[in-house]
Amino acid sequence: MKEMSRYIGILISAVLWLLPFSDIYAAKGDKKDSRKGVDTTSFYYTEPKSVYGFYVDVDLVDPLRSVFSSNRSGFNVSAGLDINHTFMPAVEVGFADIDASEDYSYAVVEVPQSHVYRVSGTYFKVGADFNLLNKKPYRTISPMGYLGFRYVISPYKYEVKDYVVVDAFRGDGKRFSAEGDVLAQWGEVVAGLKTPVFRYLCVGLELHYKTFLHCQKKESFVDDARRIVKQSYAPGFGDFNDGVWGFRYTISYFFHL
Amino acid sequence: MKAFFRNYIKESLASAFFVVCFVCSFLSCSNDYCKEPMDTSMEVLFATRRDTSGVSLQSLKVTDRKRNLLLLEDTLSCSSVRLPLAAFDTISEFRMDFYRSGVPYSKVLVVKHKNTEEFVSAECGCRITSKIDTVYMNNAYHGDSIVVRNKFVLGRFDERNVKIYWNFD
Numbered sequence: 001m002k003e004m005s006r007y008i009g010i011l012i013s014a015v016l017w018l019l020p021f022s023d024i025y026a027a028k029g030d031k032k033d034s035r036k037g038v039d040t041t042s043f044y045y046t047e048p049k050s051v052y053g054f055y056v057d058v059d060l061v062d063p064l065r066s067v068f069s070s071n072r073s074g075f076n077v078s079a080g081l082d083i084n085h086t087f088m089p090a091v092e093v094g095f096a097d098i099d100a101s102e103d104y105s106y107a108v109v110e111v112p113q114s115h116v117y118r119v120s121g122t123y124f125k126v127g128a129d130f131n132l133l134n135k136k137p138y139r140t141i142s143p144m145g146y147l148g149f150r151y152v153i154s155p156y157k158y159e160v161k162d163y164v165v166v167d168a169f170r171g172d173g174k175r176f177s178a179e180g181d182v183l184a185q186w187g188e189v190v191a192g193l194k195t196p197v198f199r200y201l202c203v204g205l206e207l208h209y210k211t212f213l214h215c216q217k218k219e220s221f222v223d224d225a226r227r228i229v230k231q232s233y234a235p236g237f238g239d240f241n242d243g244v245w246g247f248r249y250t251i252s253y254f255f256h257l
Numbered sequence: 258m259k260a261f262f263r264n265y266i267k268e269s270l271a272s273a274f275f276v277v278c279f280v281c282s283f284l285s286c287s288n289d290y291c292k293e294p295m296d297t298s299m300e301v302l303f304a305t306r307r308d309t310s311g312v313s314l315q316s317l318k319v320t321d322r323k324r325n326l327l328l329l330e331d332t333l334s335c336s337s338v339r340l341p342l343a344a345f346d347t348i349s350e351f352r353m354d355f356y357r358s359g360v361p362y363s364k365v366l367v368v369k370h371k372n373t374e375e376f377v378s379a380e381c382g383c384r385i386t387s388k389i390d391t392v393y394m395n396n397a398y399h400g401d402s403i404v405v406r407n408k409f410v411l412g413r414f415d416e417r418n419v420k421i422y423w424n425f426d
Contacts, residue, residue, distance in 0.1 A: 100379040117379045165374050165383040167344030169328055170321065174345070176374060176383045225374055232378035241292065241380070 038138045043199065046256070048137035052082040055194070057204065057252035062096065071099040074235065076248065078125070085135040085142040092125035092150065096235035114162045121156020123236030129190065140256045141202075143195040150188040150208075156235050157181055158218075178227065184215040184234040188246075200254040208246040210237055291381035294412035298339035299368065299389070302420040306400070311336040312423070314355040322350035322365060342370055342410060344385040357425055365395045366421075370410070386411050392419055400424030 039045060046052070059076035066073040074096035080088040097120040129148030136142045159179040166173040189211070194204030218229040232240050305312050313334035320327050321343075328341065328351070343349045351366045369391040376383050387410040392403050402422045410418055 160376050163376060163383050165344065165385055167341070167385070169341040170324065170326060170343065172345050176376060178376065222374075225372060227374045229376045230378065232380070239379075241378075 042139075044139045044141060046138065046140040050084055051257055052085060052140060053254055053256040054082060055080045055088075055202070055252045055254050057248075057250040059094070059248045059250050061247060061249050062094070073097050076236075078250075080129065082141075082254070085137070085139075085144075086131050088129040088131065088144075088146065088148070090125075090127055090129055090148070090150075093122065094125075094236055095122050096120070098233050098235065098238070100233045100239070115164075116159060116161040117163070117233075118159045119156055119231070119233045119235060120158075121154060121235045123152055123154035123156075123234075125150040125152045125188070125236075127151060127188070127190070129192070141196050141200060141254050143193075144204075145193050146191070148190040148192070150190060152186050152188060152210075152236060154184045154234050154236050155181065156184070158229065158231060160229060176227075178218070178220070178229050180218050180220075180229070182216045182218055182231055184213065184231065184237065186210050186213040186237060192248075194250070194252065196254070200256065202250075202252045202254060204248075204250040204252060206248040206250065208248070210244050210246060213237065213240065215240070291378065293377045293381050293384070294414070295377070295381055295384045296339075296341075297384055297386050297410055297412035298341045299387070299410045299418045300337060300339050300416045301366075302337045302417060303335075304420055304422050305425060306422055309422070312357075314357055317353065317355040320352045320354075322352045340366075340368075342368060342372070342385075342387045344372060347371060357423070360425075363396075364401075366392065367395055368392050368419075384412070389418060394421075398424050 055078075057078045057080070059078075062072075062074040062076050074094060076092065076094035078090055078092035080090035082088055097118070099116070099118045101115055101117045127148055127150035129144070129146040131142070131144045131146045133143055133145040157179070158181075161177045161179075163176045164173050165176050187210070189209040190206055192204055192206035194202050196202045213234075215231045215234060217231075220227050233243075234240070237243050238246065303312050303314055304310065313336045315334045317329070317331045317335055317338060318327070319329040319338065319340060323343075323346075329338065331338075340349070340351055347370060349368045349370065351368075353362075353364045353366060355362055368389060370387040370389050373386045373388070374383060375386055389405055389408040389410065392405055394401055394403065401424050404420045404422070405418065406420055407416055407418045410416065
């Protein structure tokens with residue numbers, strides 16, 4: 001899996017290296033922001049306006065992961081409004097189904113082969129991006145290098161099945177199974193690049209730093225015994241231990257208004 | 258042309274930065290190991306009224322009294338011990354046999370507690386944590402006393418749940 005990931009990484013890196021040759025740079029007259037020198041016959045020409053259009057992005061990372069790993073599947077789409085090529089309010093929605101039981105490799109006790117820890121659900125993100133690159137008001141679309149933030153909420157289902165609680169000193173044990181719904185919330189700092197490659201078709205890369213994670217603990221009573229289920233995965237976040245950094249590689253389309 | 262190359266270099270550097278981050282995120286190691294304490298034993302400290310900081314007991318042997326099961330046998334002297342509370346019972350009884358200044362002692366420590374079954378994480382699995390209700394010795398000498406310093410038995414290092422003040426005099 002790691003080898004495959006490496007090849008995907010190299011492939012995508014190669015595509016990214018080609019970004020500077022993308023369609024937008026080939027257009028004439030895009031060197032200056034002033035009216036002077038603007039090519040009014042360009043496909044990208046427009047009068048300056050406050051709202052230029054909106055992007056619809058589809059993330060390729062989750063579907064690619066689904067192809068190479070049977071333990072997870074998911075998708076992620078987002079939309080962002082281009083205001084002045086500067087400010088971009090964004091919403092994002094995704095779904096993920098993660099079977100995390102394979103990660104059970106350093107357990108203190110032996111567990112049955114049938115054990116399962118699975119999380120499945122949607123996540124919703126709202127936030128905004130700020131473009132740091134040169135703004136070109138006479139262009140319908142502008143390459144973006146941006147910083148942003150997201151607030152994420154994820155209501156999801158979990159299933160814990162056939163784990164074992166043991167009293168190792170006395171040799172007692174019993175199986176532990178539980179399922180239910182929980183809510184996770186967190187914040188993300190986003191840094192990304194997005195550029196047109198052909199007309200309004202764009203590719204982009206986003207890095208996410210996830211922080212301020214809060215996830216409900218589920219408490220119940222079974223046979224008079226208090227029972228707590230802590231979560232270690234959430235859709236959209238991944239593993240709480242090492243899912244702090246995330247990334248999206250997006251194909252998007254810009255709808256010019 | 259010059260502007261094109263300036264743009265090209267600027268955007269190349271930005272791309273390179275993101276490519277490096279991207280590849281690093283792919284190649285970074287995952288931490289699939291358990292970081293939570295899974296051994297949730299109760300820590301008991303020993304002291305006397307004269308020496309409240311701690312005293313050592315010799316040849317301590319701890320037995321689960323209900324099951325007559327040897328839990329610990331320590332030929333060296335020790336000033337504290339970690340006792341595993343019963344995971345599926347609310348009362349744990351420990352018989353402690355030890356020597357102090359060559360004199361044999363046998364005490365029974367009774368702990369009433371409530372247990373919580375906890376699914377910690379995919380990597381760790383499940384554990385039992387406890388909350389101590391009551392601690393007493395059912396054959397205490399006059400003057401022996403017990404202090405519950407921390408009623409939550411969560412398996413953290415240096416938890417110091419219970420301190421027993423023996424009356425050896």
